[in-house]
Each structure stands twice: as C-alpha cells, then as structure tokens.
Amino acid sequence: MGAVGVLALAAAGAGFARQAQPQPQPQAQPQPQRVAAPLPSRSILANTQALFDGYVSSNKMPGIVGAFGVGDAPTVFVSAGKIADDVGAPAAGPDSLWRVYSMTKPVTGMAAMMLVEEGKLSLDDPLSKYFPAFAKMRVLTSPDTSMDSVPAKNPILIRHLLTHSAGLSYNISAKGPLLKEYERLGLLPGTVNAAIEAQARRARPTTLAEFANRVATVPLIAEPGTKWSYSIGLDLMGAVIEKASGMPFDRFVQTKLFDPLQMRSTYWTVPASEAKRLSTNYAFVGDARTPLDPGATSVWLTPPSFPYGGAGLVSSARDYDRFLHMLQDGGTLDGVRVMKPQTVALAMSNLLPPGVTFGGIGGGTGGAMSAQMGFGAGGSVYLADMPGGASKGTYGWGGAAGTIAFVDPVKKFRGTIMVQYFPAEKWPLRQEILPALMRDAQRLHGGRP
Incomplete structure (x- = not known):
C-alpha cells in the first residue's frame, strides 16, 4: 500500500473515530484460498504498530489485532501481544478468534438484504x-x-x-x-x-x-x-x-455468506479443534483485569440456545476483513458475487423511516454517534461526506467487547480492530487510532497531511 492508500485509510479512519467515543500464530490455521501475503505493518503503519505495542506494554490489554485495507491491495495486519494473559498463550494475529458481539448485526443485516434481493x-x-x-x-x-x-x-x-x-x-x-x-x-x-x-x-x-x-x-x-x-x-x-x-438461520448465513467469502474462521460455536485460537474475554473493575470467559473453557465452545443474530458470532480479523472487502467492492470478492451492487448500496444507505434519526449510543453496546449519521441494515451510515474524513455511505458498527469495523465504499477502504474486554469504552481505542493512522500517512507522504 502506497502513501495514497494510507492517506485514504487515515481519512476514513478519521470519519469513523468521530462516530465514537503480531505475528501469525504457531499452530496451523485454516487459510482462505488465494490469501495475499500480509504487508510489513511495522514499516508501513509504524505509528499504528507503536500504538498497539503501547497498549500491550502498558498492560491495558493482552493483545490486539487490526486489519486495514484500501482497494484490492493486500490487507495490512497490525498486531501486538497475545490472545490471553496466560503464560504460553499464542500471539495475537490475523487468524486469532474474537467474540465480535454486535458486529454480528451487520452480517445479519446483509443476510436479510440478500433475501430482499431474491424477492x-x-x-x-x-x-x-x-x-x-x-x-x-x-x-x-x-x-x-x-x-x-x-x-x-x-x-x-x-x-x-x-x-x-x-x-x-x-x-x-x-x-x-x-x-x-x-x-x-x-x-x-x-x-x-x-x-x-x-x-x-x-x-x-x-x-x-x-x-x-x-x-x-x-x-x-x-x-x-x-x-x-x-x-x-x-x-x-x-x-x-x-x-x-x-x-435454518445459521445455515443460511453459512451457505450464502461465509462459504462463498471463504470466511473459514467465523463461528456461532467454536469447534474444540480451534479452541487454542480463541482469545480470553476480560472484565475490568477499575484498572484490574479479570478473566471473564477463558478461551480454553469458553462458553462459546458449546452451541447456543439458538443462533443470535445480534451478538452471536466469533470471528477473526482476516475473516471480518473479507466481509468488509465484499461490501467495499459492491458485493463481490475474489470474483465471487454474493450480492448485487445495488443491494449493497441500499443496505449501506439510510433505511430509517421518515422523521426518525439516529441519536447515538454508548460504546459499551458497540455503538457510536454523529449528527451526520443514519442507520442502514444492521449498522450506522454517514449521511454526508465529512471534510477530510469518511465519505457519505461509510458503514460500520462495533462490539460490546471493544471490537470495531467500518467500510468506506467511496474511498474503498476498510478497517477491523479486534480486542476483548468489557466495558468497550475502558480505553479510548477508537479515538486514538485516528491520530496514529494520520501520522503514518504524513510520514509516508513526505510529511504532508
């Protein structure tokens, strides 16, 4: 990704921030076909990498992973730390598993829009x-x-x-x-x-x-x-x-979305064979971090009462990036079309009834707020271009354990950030990522913003 790409990424990140308040793991992982080699994030997104490293070194979190993409260039993965505090826990990486909670809602929203497309x-x-x-x-x-x-x-x-x-x-x-x-x-x-x-x-x-x-x-x-x-x-x-x-709802999502998009690390129930990749979710009381749901014995290893379309998925940064990449490209990824461009555009437009406005919501439930936002199929949408920031139509949502996802279909850029702790607003992650991305863009662009 060149300077222009990073600048586009930073600009879109700016818009998303206004809404809100590592290395690959050693064990063999299922990989989507034709995965491009990750770009060297430590040199390309050095300030973002330093921010992530700082979160871990200051003990704010055990680990963090970001996936950032512009156009169809290879996704840049930035990661630091481990998936748990435990000694010997695997490094956090593109294929680590995270409870995405309300980032399930955009997936359900797009599944519904596929049925709208089918009549x-x-x-x-x-x-x-x-x-x-x-x-x-x-x-x-x-x-x-x-x-x-x-x-x-x-x-x-x-x-x-x-x-x-x-x-x-x-x-x-x-x-x-x-x-x-x-x-x-x-x-x-x-x-x-x-x-x-x-x-x-x-x-x-x-x-x-x-x-x-x-x-x-x-x-x-x-x-x-x-x-x-x-x-x-x-x-x-x-x-x-x-x-x-x-x-069945979960089978529909699997066959119509996950399989065609080769999202091989997104689950309603994490298979026992993949438990080593599953992060531990933590709860903060003050600054004290306590394991709430250890990955090795997680409740997500047991099937839920039924698939929760609002908060039921576990996913990886690589997989969720593929979902966003499909939305960015109007319903197609790697030559496979899962939705028509007009369906994606409708899904990422303001679908609220006339006179209803989106007033925002606290970060603890994965939300965000802006006076320039409406709501689409399961996620917030920008109603107008933000000067120097997100384009009209930028779509996204977050999760209760701190995860973040957004896609700007005009600038063709996207971002996914995976962490795992309650409450999501414990650290100002969403606000701090923007300046780091901007510094990376300025450095790569000869010091100019």
Whole structure:
C-alpha cells in the first residue's frame, strides 16, 4: 500500500473515530484460498504498530489485532501481544478468534438484504406476515416504570427490525418491570460466560421461532417507526430470515455468506479443534483485569440456545476483513458475487423511516454517534461526506467487547480492530487510532497531511 492508500485509510479512519467515543500464530490455521501475503505493518503503519505495542506494554490489554485495507491491495495486519494473559498463550494475529458481539448485526443485516434481493423479503413487509403474533402489538405508556400499555397504531416492518426502529427493547438497556419481563421470558439473546449462561438457559427459548413468538407478547417501548432504540431487532430478524428462506438461520448465513467469502474462521460455536485460537474475554473493575470467559473453557465452545443474530458470532480479523472487502467492492470478492451492487448500496444507505434519526449510543453496546449519521441494515451510515474524513455511505458498527469495523465504499477502504474486554469504552481505542493512522500517512507522504 502506497502513501495514497494510507492517506485514504487515515481519512476514513478519521470519519469513523468521530462516530465514537503480531505475528501469525504457531499452530496451523485454516487459510482462505488465494490469501495475499500480509504487508510489513511495522514499516508501513509504524505509528499504528507503536500504538498497539503501547497498549500491550502498558498492560491495558493482552493483545490486539487490526486489519486495514484500501482497494484490492493486500490487507495490512497490525498486531501486538497475545490472545490471553496466560503464560504460553499464542500471539495475537490475523487468524486469532474474537467474540465480535454486535458486529454480528451487520452480517445479519446483509443476510436479510440478500433475501430482499431474491424477492423473498421486502423492507416494507409487516413482521406479522412471517409471525402473525405481531399483528396486534401494544405500546408502553411509561417504559421505564410501568407495564401499562395502549394498542399500537403502526405495524412493525422489516426495515424497523434492521434499523432499531421497531419499538423493541434490549435486556442490556431495558429498565424496571420491562427488564423483569424480558428476563422472565428468556429474551436474552447473547452469551457471556458459563455461569451467566447456565442461568439464562433456564428461561431462554430454544428456537428462533419460539423466541419471536415470546417477543410478540411484550409491549413495545415506542410506536413502531417513530424512534431509534437499540434493540433485539436483529435477533428477531434471524427468525424472519429462517422463515422467509426456509432454511435454518445459521445455515443460511453459512451457505450464502461465509462459504462463498471463504470466511473459514467465523463461528456461532467454536469447534474444540480451534479452541487454542480463541482469545480470553476480560472484565475490568477499575484498572484490574479479570478473566471473564477463558478461551480454553469458553462458553462459546458449546452451541447456543439458538443462533443470535445480534451478538452471536466469533470471528477473526482476516475473516471480518473479507466481509468488509465484499461490501467495499459492491458485493463481490475474489470474483465471487454474493450480492448485487445495488443491494449493497441500499443496505449501506439510510433505511430509517421518515422523521426518525439516529441519536447515538454508548460504546459499551458497540455503538457510536454523529449528527451526520443514519442507520442502514444492521449498522450506522454517514449521511454526508465529512471534510477530510469518511465519505457519505461509510458503514460500520462495533462490539460490546471493544471490537470495531467500518467500510468506506467511496474511498474503498476498510478497517477491523479486534480486542476483548468489557466495558468497550475502558480505553479510548477508537479515538486514538485516528491520530496514529494520520501520522503514518504524513510520514509516508513526505510529511504532508
């Protein structure tokens, strides 16, 4: 990648930062076909490498991996540290495995858009077409304090699920009696560790269809199509994909996305044979880092109650970069087309209902904010070019354990960053990467910005 490429990368990184608040491992890894050799990140992105090295040497995290790409040049991988604090833990690298949590949402969003392309779904289909239980919903009058409700005036549409405008809530944000109802019904589509999972499984449904039908019994926090509110909408979207495609949700994603894109390190359940690649997830209390879900004994080695379309995937920097590369190139990667260019463009456009705005969300749930942003199929989108930064249409989202992903389809650049700790905003990772990329660009461009 030359100076121009790095400059484009840095400029797009600038836009993404405004939204928010290593070496390959020794064991044999499954490699996608025709993988270009990684570029020497220590010389090309030396400041970014130094930033990553500093995170590890100052004990802010055990390890970190970034994947940065411009156009169809080879992806640059930058990595530092290990996948866990344990003595002898493998080095963090392009094929290490990380819980991407809400970075699952863009994958689910694109899977839904594939069905839109095939004519099996429409953005303005009512949800009740697929699950009749949603035909007559109710809306809470005081969502934080009471379960009192009134009949909904509007139907929930497919676009509402994709854009968090259905009026649904989330166990990570619901309060009071509504949270208790979500917990009672097991509307807990996510995995943390074995102890929490054992409790959640006692209440959680075991199929996506049952999950959907239970969601339909709970009043909404807002009238459908009137408010952006982070939600279980993409988990519910998984149930719709299953119904509309006639195929189990996880199998649909595997056969329509992961296999064609040769994403061979992206899992709903990590095979025991790959456990050595799985990072440990940590929790910070103050500056003290404690293992929350050790890789070797991770709950992700056990199949989930059902595939969680909002937070269920484990992936590698190499794999997620391939997903973003496909979006960057309008639905094609390595000569294989999985989506039409117009479908990708629609998915990465503002799909919010008229009058609804994306107001941002805290980093702990993988979100970001900007006055110039809307929401597409499972991720945020820029509504206008940012001077010196992201282009209109830049699309991305993050994960609750600190992961970051973004793609600028105009400048044709993309970035993935993998770390593993709660809360995601413990360190200002998103804000600090931009200056490092800019310094790299200036150095490679003869000192000019």
